[in-house]
Amino acid sequence: xxxxxxxxxxxxxxxxxxxxxxxxxxxxxxxxxxxxxxxxxxxxxxxxxxxxxxxxxxxxxxxxxxxxxxxxxxxxxxxxxxxxxxxxxxxxxxxxxxxxxxxxxxxxxxxxxxxxxxxxxxxxxxxxxxxxxxxxxxxxxxxxxxxxxxxxxxxxxxxxxxxxxxxxxxxxxxxxxxxxxxxxxxxxxxxxxxxxxxxxxxxxxxx
Numbered sequence: 001x002x003x004x005x006x007x008x009x010x011x012x013x014x015x016x017x018x019x020x021x022x023x024x025x026x027x028x029x030x031x032x033x034x035x036x037x038x039x040x041x042x043x044x045x046x047x048x049x050x051x052x053x054x055x056x057x058x059x060x061x062x063x064x065x066x067x068x069x070x071x072x073x074x075x076x077x078x079x080x081x082x083x084x085x086x087x088x089x090x091x092x093x094x095x096x097x098x099x100x101x102x103x104x105x106x107x108x109x110x111x112x113x114x115x116x117x118x119x120x121x122x123x124x125x126x127x128x129x130x131x132x133x134x135x136x137x138x139x140x141x142x143x144x145x146x147x148x149x150x151x152x153x154x155x156x157x158x159x160x161x162x163x164x165x166x167x168x169x170x171x172x173x174x175x176x177x178x179x180x181x182x183x184x185x186x187x188x189x190x191x192x193x194x195x196x197x198x199x200x201x202x203x204x205x206x207x
Contacts, residue, residue, distance in 0.1 A: 054204040056178070059197070060187035062166035069184040072177070075161035076153035078133060081125070086181050088205055089123045093158075093175035094149075095130045096139045100192040101174040109145055111198050120206050126150065129158050129173060162190075178205075 056063040064070040072091075074081055092108060094101035105126075112124045126149035128136035133151045140146050152158055162171050171190035178187040178201070187201075 053207070054200045056187045056204050059200055059204060060178075060189045061168070061171075062185070062188040064166070064185055069182070070166070072179045072183050072185040073161075073164070074127075074150075075157060078151040078153050081150055084179060084181065084183060085121075085123050087121050087123065088181070088186070089125055089179040091125050091127055091177040091179060093127045093129060093162075093173050093177070095128060095173060096132075096135045097130070098173050102139075104174065104192055105143070105146055107195055108193075108198075109147065111195060115202065120202065122205070127152065129155050131155050162188075 090108075090112065092101075092105075094105065096102070108124060112122050115122055124147055126140075126147055128149045129152050130136040136149055136151060140149055159169065159171075162175060163169050165177070165185060165188050167175070167188055167190055173190070174192055175188065175190050176193055177185065177189075180186050
């Protein structure tokens with residue numbers, strides 16, 4: 001029991017040190033300090049979470065084991081998808097009527113552009129599930145810097161396709177998928193994504 005307690009103490013020590021450091025920068029007023037304590041602890045947890053080693057299992061709804069790879073397949077498309085490169089491909093399933101999708105597109109474009117400048121290239125591929133393909137193309141044309149988008153041929157089959165890749169039935173967009181150079185599905189997750197999430201993905205992809 002004593003050895004377990006010592007191990008836990010060592011594991012938690014960096015967090016306690018960070019809490020103390022953040023607290024030291026706060027106001028000396030005791031009432032203010034007491035009110036700020038939960039916020040300081042929360043900030044410390046965010047920093048520690050951001051710095052810890054990341055795995056795709058931590059970040060994804062679906063993360064096939066390397067020992068049992070799962071080939072990535074496209075749904076029916078209106079035009080063939082270009083071949084993937086020598087690195088990772090990030091597939092973003094979106095639609096013009098999906099507010100979270102629209103909100104995160106500029107961030108995705110900017111972040112992956114920054115990574116490329118740092119020698120960590122990830123190919124961003126958009127896949128629209130709009131029933132009106134013209135609406136998706138107009139959106140891309142109206143938003144300079146947004147990559148061209150692929151288009152599903154039959155939006156009614158998207159749910160079946162997502163389920164075939166391991167996501168839960170009824171998963172809503174946006175959906176994010178990571179595919180490796182061997183065209184294996186590395187990760188699939190439903191829902192919006194933040195810049196902090198992407199930083200965690202970067203550490204998992206480029207440890």
